[in-house]
Amino acid sequence: MTNTDQQEFWTEEAGPTWIAQMQTMDRTLAPVLDRLLADAELRDGDSVLDVGCGAGTSTVAAARLTGPQGRACGLDISRSLLDHARAALADAPNVSFVLGDAQTHDFGQDRFDAMISRFGVMFFSDTVAAFSNIARGLRPGARLTFATWGEISENPYFTMPARVAKSIIGAPPKTDPDAPGPFAMRDTRKVVGQLGAAGLRDITASEVALPLTPPGDAQTVADLLCQIGPAHRTLTHFDVGQEDRQRLRAALADALAPYETPQGIRIPALINIFTARTAGGA
Structure with missing residues (x-):
């Protein structure tokens, strides 16, 4: 499935389904988001890029952690998910959303202190190209923290x-579990190599047992x-x-x-x- 196919899928099919089940899925995945944000070590005043933000739950959570001087920007390929996020979270302070493909999005002069993602980075057609591009939207020494599904x-x-x-x-x-999809990044050694090829440093990978709730x-x-x-x-x-x-x-x-x-x-x-x-x- 190409990135164009992913955009259509997440806008026309998966997006509306997720919106209908959003509250239930957010509660189901709450332990994952809690662990992700703990490991992200966000600070007051940070600007945060949330890749594959979906309907914005993780974006708002990140914004809360960065305080009144911080901000969080959610980036997603799905118009339907972002339309829902913008409508539901219009009054959320220091939160914005951008429609775009993280693999090719032009970040312009925008630079972020940190990047997070809860299950939003497993769908790239070219993982190395995607993280190389994401890195161009981050400041030097910026921290990336993201969660993916482990072994099937x-x-x-x-x-x-x-x-x-x-x-x-x-x-x-x-x-194909190795194609863009939920388990594309289950092999930690493979992903560490891809992140290194994208020019990132200080790479760590942890397999964490968590309950879904x-x-x-x-x-x-x-x-x-x-x-x-x-x-x-x-x-x-x-x-x-x-x-x-x-x-x-x-x-x-x-x-x-x-x-x-x-x-x-x-x-x-x-x-x-x-x-x-x-x-x-x-």
Whole structure:
């Protein structure tokens, strides 16, 4: 999928779906954003670039950490997500949004002290070119911090729905995990090499075990899994009727039983957290 294809996909298909599930997904991914921002070490007065900002949750969170003298700019390829962000967050202080492809966007004279991304950098057609371009929008010595999904086998949020949907409905065509998509940056050694090739320095990669925290009971989470992710892809590919949809929903709810805790559903995840700096600076 080219970057043009990604723009169309995230504007016409994935964007509206994400907006519909935004509150639930933000709660589900809250531990990831919390860890990302902790590792980003944002300071009062920082200007922050949020790449692949989506509907702006991470952008606003970053702006809060930089105080009244700081600012956060969200950059995304999806017009529908940014339209929602601008409308919903019009009164958020020190927050702005730009429609653009981080791989090719002309940052002009704008320069940022830091770059963050929560699952927004796995979709580039050319990762080295993308980070080289992002670096041109950052000040010398600026810190980059971003989160990606880790190894596929360590992320049951994806593997469990895919397995259950296959057993109930069938298997959709396989996708290439190395192509732009959720798991394109699961190999930390490969990504570290790409960041180095982009001219970045002080590169670190950490594999972090975190819980995903979707709200609601097993039935509620099963509904979510039918609307986003591998189970949704299977439902869409086979264009199934209501009866099979209900069978899948019930099977997903049963499969969530191992993840039920007194605090609610907790799905283990392996998240890669990368940090780096641009050349120059102290």
